[in-house]
Amino acid sequence: MEFREINRAFFNIGNEPTAIEINAKAKALKAEGHPVISLAVGEPDFPTPEGIKEALYRAVKENRTFYPNPRGVPELRDAIAAYEASRKNMPISSNQILVTVGGKPIIPYTMYLLTNPGDEVVLLEPYYLAYPYWVKVFNLKLKVVRLNEDGTIPFDALRASITDRTRLLIINYPSNPTGAMLTHEDMSRLLLLLDEFPSLYILSDEVYSRIIYEGEHISPLPHSPDRIILLESFSKTFSMTGWRLGYGIYPEWMLEYLVKYNSNLLTGPATFVQYAGITALTDPGVQRDVENMVKEFRRRRDYVGQRLEKMGFKFHKPSGAFYYFIDVGMDGMEFSRKFLEEKFVAVTPGIIFGPSFGNYVRISFASSMDNLEEAMDRLEDFLK
Amino acid sequence: MEFREINRAFFNIGNEPTAIEINAKAKALKAEGHPVISLAVGEPDFPTPEGIKEALYRAVKENRTFYPNPRGVPELRDAIAAYEASRKNMPISSNQILVTVGGKPIIPYTMYLLTNPGDEVVLLEPYYLAYPYWVKVFNLKLKVVRLNEDGTIPFDALRASITDRTRLLIINYPSNPTGAMLTHEDMSRLLLLLDEFPSLYILSDEVYSRIIYEGEHISPLPHSPDRIILLESFSKTFSMTGWRLGYGIYPEWMLEYLVKYNSNLLTGPATFVQYAGITALTDPGVQRDVENMVKEFRRRRDYVGQRLEKMGFKFHKPSGAFYYFIDVGMDGMEFSRKFLEEKFVAVTPGIIFGPSFGNYVRISFASSMDNLEEAMDRLEDFLK
Numbered sequence: 001m002e003f004r005e006i007n008r009a010f011f012n013i014g015n016e017p018t019a020i021e022i023n024a025k026a027k028a029l030k031a032e033g034h035p036v037i038s039l040a041v042g043e044p045d046f047p048t049p050e051g052i053k054e055a056l057y058r059a060v061k062e063n064r065t066f067y068p069n070p071r072g073v074p075e076l077r078d079a080i081a082a083y084e085a086s087r088k089n090m091p092i093s094s095n096q097i098l099v100t101v102g103g104k105p106i107i108p109y110t111m112y113l114l115t116n117p118g119d120e121v122v123l124l125e126p127y128y129l130a131y132p133y134w135v136k137v138f139n140l141k142l143k144v145v146r147l148n149e150d151g152t153i154p155f156d157a158l159r160a161s162i163t164d165r166t167r168l169l170i171i172n173y174p175s176n177p178t179g180a181m182l183t184h185e186d187m188s189r190l191l192l193l194l195d196e197f198p199s200l201y202i203l204s205d206e207v208y209s210r211i212i213y214e215g216e217h218i219s220p221l222p223h224s225p226d227r228i229i230l231l232e233s234f235s236k237t238f239s240m241t242g243w244r245l246g247y248g249i250y251p252e253w254m255l256e257y258l259v260k261y262n263s264n265l266l267t268g269p270a271t272f273v274q275y276a277g278i279t280a281l282t283d284p285g286v287q288r289d290v291e292n293m294v295k296e297f298r299r300r301r302d303y304v305g306q307r308l309e310k311m312g313f314k315f316h317k318p319s320g321a322f323y324y325f326i327d328v329g330m331d332g333m334e335f336s337r338k339f340l341e342e343k344f345v346a347v348t349p350g351i352i353f354g355p356s357f358g359n360y361v362r363i364s365f366a367s368s369m370d371n372l373e374e375a376m377d378r379l380e381d382f383l384k
Numbered sequence: 385m386e387f388r389e390i391n392r393a394f395f396n397i398g399n400e401p402t403a404i405e406i407n408a409k410a411k412a413l414k415a416e417g418h419p420v421i422s423l424a425v426g427e428p429d430f431p432t433p434e435g436i437k438e439a440l441y442r443a444v445k446e447n448r449t450f451y452p453n454p455r456g457v458p459e460l461r462d463a464i465a466a467y468e469a470s471r472k473n474m475p476i477s478s479n480q481i482l483v484t485v486g487g488k489p490i491i492p493y494t495m496y497l498l499t500n501p502g503d504e505v506v507l508l509e510p511y512y513l514a515y516p517y518w519v520k521v522f523n524l525k526l527k528v529v530r531l532n533e534d535g536t537i538p539f540d541a542l543r544a545s546i547t548d549r550t551r552l553l554i555i556n557y558p559s560n561p562t563g564a565m566l567t568h569e570d571m572s573r574l575l576l577l578l579d580e581f582p583s584l585y586i587l588s589d590e591v592y593s594r595i596i597y598e599g600e601h602i603s604p605l606p607h608s609p610d611r612i613i614l615l616e617s618f619s620k621t622f623s624m625t626g627w628r629l630g631y632g633i634y635p636e637w638m639l640e641y642l643v644k645y646n647s648n649l650l651t652g653p654a655t656f657v658q659y660a661g662i663t664a665l666t667d668p669g670v671q672r673d674v675e676n677m678v679k680e681f682r683r684r685r686d687y688v689g690q691r692l693e694k695m696g697f698k699f700h701k702p703s704g705a706f707y708y709f710i711d712v713g714m715d716g717m718e719f720s721r722k723f724l725e726e727k728f729v730a731v732t733p734g735i736i737f738g739p740s741f742g743n744y745v746r747i748s749f750a751s752s753m754d755n756l757e758e759a760m761d762r763l764e765d766f767l768k
Contacts, residue, residue: 024453041451048449057441065432065626067425069408101485101628101650108649133648242449242655244485264517265492266485270654271626 022336026346037375039364040346042176043241044322046296049289052238055279059272066271070263071255072099072247073274080247083281084230090222095252098262099277101269103207103233103246108134109258110203110229110248111168115140120166124153126177126325126353126360128205131170141165146356150316151180155189162193168201169193174208174217177325177353177362179318182218190220194227207233207246208321210290213298215319226251236321237290238280245269245277297322300365300372307376308363311383322366325350325357332361343378406720410730421759423748424730426560427625428706430680433673436622439663443656450655454647455639456483456631457658464631467665468614474606479636482646483661485653487591487617487630492518493642494587494613494632495552499524504550508537510561510709510737510744512589515554525549530740534700535564539573546577552585553577558592558601561709561737561746563702566602574604578611591617591630592705594674597682599703610635620705621674622664629653629661681706684749684756691760692747695767706750709734709741716745727762 023041030036071077077094085092100106107130111121117139123131125146135142143161148154151173162169171190173182194200202220209217209232221228233246250258262268280286305317308324315326328335333349340346350360365372407425414420455461461478469476484490491514495505501523507515509530519526527545532538535557546553555574557566578584586604593601593616605612617630634642646652664670689701692708699710712719717733724730734744749756 043451047447048444053444056444060432060437060440063431065624067427067625101653104648105650130648133644137645240449241451244651244654260517261521264488264514266489266650267628269485270628270657273654273657 022340022346022348026340026344029340029344034344036340036344036346037367037371037378038346039367039371039375040348040362042236042323042364042366044236044239044293044297044366045368046239046293048239048243049280049286051283051286051289052240052276052280055283056272056276059275064272064275068099068268068271068274070267071259072097072268073271076274076277079278079281080249084232084249088219088222090225092225092249093252095255096225096249098248098250098255098258099268099274100246100248100262101244101266102235103205103231103248104130105262105265106229106231106246106248107131107170107203107205108137109261110201110231110250111135111138111140112261113254113257114201115167118165120163122158122161122166122169123354124158124169124171125355126175126350126357127170128172128176129352144354146354147178147180151175151178152183153186153189155186159193159196162197162200164197164199166197166200168203170203170205171220172205174206174212174318174320176208176321177323177348177350177360178316179321179323179325180316181212181215181319182220184218187218187220187223191223194224200227202228203231204228205231207231207236210237211294211297211322212320213294213301213318217320221249225249229254234277234280238286239293240280243269243273243276245273297365300367300369303369304363304365304372304376307380311380322364324363324365325353325360326363327359328361329359332357332359336361339379339382343382345375345378345382406724406730406732410724410728413724413728418728420724420728420730421751421755421762422730423751423755423759424732424746426620426707426748426750428620428623428677428681428750429752430623430677432623432627433664433670435667435670435673436624436660436664439667440656440660443659448656448659452483452652452655452658454651455643456481456652457655460658460661463662463665464633468616468633472603472606474609476609476633477636479639480609480633482632482634482639482642483652483658484630484632484646485628485650486619487589487615487632488514489646489649490613490615490630490632491515491554491587491589492521493645494585494615494634495519495522495524496645497638497641498585499551502549503552504547506542506545506550506553507738508542508553508555509739510559510734510741511554512556512560513736524551528738530738531562531564535559535562536567537570537573539570543577543580546581546584548581548583550581550584552587554587554589555604556589558590558596558702558704560592560705561707561732561734561744562700563705563707563709564700565596565599565703566604568602571602571604571607575607578608584611586612587615588612589615591615591620594621595678595681595706596704597678597685597702601704605633609633613638618661618664622670623677624664627653627657627660629657681749684751684753687753688747688749688756688760691764695764706748708747708749709737709744710747711743712745713743716741716743720745723763723766727766729759729762729766 230249350357734741
């Protein structure tokens with residue numbers, strides 16, 4: 001093993017296995033014939049709405065099979081600009097949109113654009129695994145601020161963590177894994193921080209923005225579009241995880257640099273997938289499908305919440321996304337391993353969301369009611 | 385414009401506009417109503433074979449729409465391993481395969497895995513644009529060796545360019561832009577270089593491996609699989625440029641690092657696209673479609689070659705790929721601009737393939753015979 005040749009970036013970050021790797025272990029047990037239920041992966045279990053599939057068939061039949069524009073297919077960028085302008089009640093130009101292979105590339109693209117090695121990035125804990133990965137890859141200094149128990153931001157701690165070398169703060173509301181929403185009060189304070197630190201940018205990861213059960217989704221983007229970058233994805237909203245389609249909304253001047261990077265890296269998502277994305281955003285039937293999915297998620301959320309409460313867990317009920325993030329009162333990795341091995345239910349150890357959450361696990365309710373009922377029965381058994 | 389915040393990697397490398405950007409200018413002229421013919425972009429003009437499209441429809445109908453494994457869909461990796469093992473007459477394990485969004489990501493993935501800032505990468509000129517881009521992004525030292533006029537490797541010069549800090553040599557046969565093939569003699573010498581420099585790896589970009597008119601494609605992979613990385617793509621062979629599907633074959637020990645990188649960056653190509661890729665590799669009807677495409681490319685190659693010869697150009701006739709790379713005896717950028725503006729034919733300035741080729745242009749014959757005839761007539765007019 002020629003480890004001397006391995007770049008630092010390829011080493012583990014924190015206590016992975018990742019959620020996807022845990023799912024792989026669950027799959028292996030399933031392949032051995034065990035009745036595995038996986039509540040470990042962050043994807044809706046619904047098939048992609050039929051209207052989107054039909055749009056894909058049409059696009060392929062029309063031979064939309066040639067290289068896409070590396071900014072994204074123009075008609076899709078227009079559709080995204082119109083869709084987001086309407087949702088956020090602000091002007092958005094197609095020239096601010098970069099279409100990407102899922103939403104994830106926006107994380108490294110943004111970090112790479114705005115930082116040089118040694119600069120600082122602030123994450124709010126619990127955080128999504130890919131954030132600290134790229135902080136490490138780009139040789140940046142990681143600063144972590146633990147969120148309040150209810151998911152709100154502890155502003156004194158956050159402000160104290162920011163210096164003149166801080167280039168980026170990443171926020172994620174509705175939150176994976178807590179389901180917390182951004183409050184108006186927190187948003188106002190974030191805007192004050194941008195005023196106070198003129199070289200700070202905010203990357204706002206809003207991929208769960210349409211999976212909401214209580215209240216409304218608040219995006220800070222309209223209030224400071226020159227300093228905030230939006231990360232969005234078709235994956236969760238439209239049950240399109242495997243389609244690999246997402247986008248960033250950037251201040252317009254950033255685009256020429258990002259396009260060069262994107263173009264030399266991968267060009268973009270499949271052309272016909274981008275055409276199908278237009279239908280996802282604009283078709284009324286698809287919007288009804290999304291409403292129905294959210295309705296079903298709410299039913300599951302309420303059911304799982306009741307069961308967990310009865311088992312004595314304390315938690316904040318998620319207002320968005322599709323996870324419970326609960327303190328299991330013991331090492332969460334150990335808990336997850338045992339629960340999978342003994343009861344064949346996969347959940348995600350909290351440690352991957354940050355070192356403060358060693359005693360937590362994340363339970364996804366993006367699974368059928370039958371699965372959730374059975375999994376909750378097994379959890380009850382497991383705890384006995 | 386906040387240029388102080390722009391990372392060095394986002395600046396231009398060499399004399400771009402890229403091929404894709406030139407194509408955009410051609411599109412703009414076309415939109416204005418001009419009879420534009422683009423011979424500037426590197427993609428087959430054929431529709432994707434029907435069998436591959438059918439496989440895509442099936443995969444979507446079967447709801448292959450969920451997250452793919454970040455190594456690639458296992459059935460596709462098995463198919464790739466079998467296909468390449470048979471073509472290269474060597475054992476290849478699925479555990480050596482990383483499926484990527486087109487072939488391009490293999491360039492940065494490999495560079496990043498094998499290098500640290502300050503290490504050296506050797507390119508053979510003319511080279512593909514994305515190679516020096518990533519050399520610059522990763523803060524590596526670029527060394528360039530100009531190929532002989534017939535596309536063979538000047539070994540004394542190459543050997544003299546390699547030091548103990550040289551981590552990677554990138555080769556590309558059949559060559560874009562010259563259409564030259566790797567010779568047995570050059571391959572043997574490359575293997576000697578690997579013996580002499582134990583920390584050197586070769587990245588072999590073979591995306592045109594099945595678009596061959598004379599001789600046979602020679603891959604060095606079977607002769608030193610521990611030290612050679614293969615970059616392949618479905619784009620050219622199967623006319624699937626817009627599908628964004630490619631792969632790397634790596635020494636097995638490298639995979640765990642690459643998968644982490646790929647997984648945090650973008651997960652992988654669309655799941656249903658990967659299933660369709662299995663059909664591309666294995667379906668007999670698709671293989672006949674490929675043969676027919678190559679037959680048509682050969683016809684066009686011969687036609688364009690005759691016309692160019694008559695106009696007095698000197699060149700080596702391409703044995704593979706689908707380009708003529710010709711010395712136009714004046715600044716190639718100027719030539720390309722004028723030819724597009726006056727005669728509405730887009731070609732690619734040679735300068736993007738390296739500073740030695742300022743007087744060259746690349747002419748793609750991946751366009752219909754009608755287009756090629758008309759374009760050659762216009763070129764003849766233009767030269768008068």
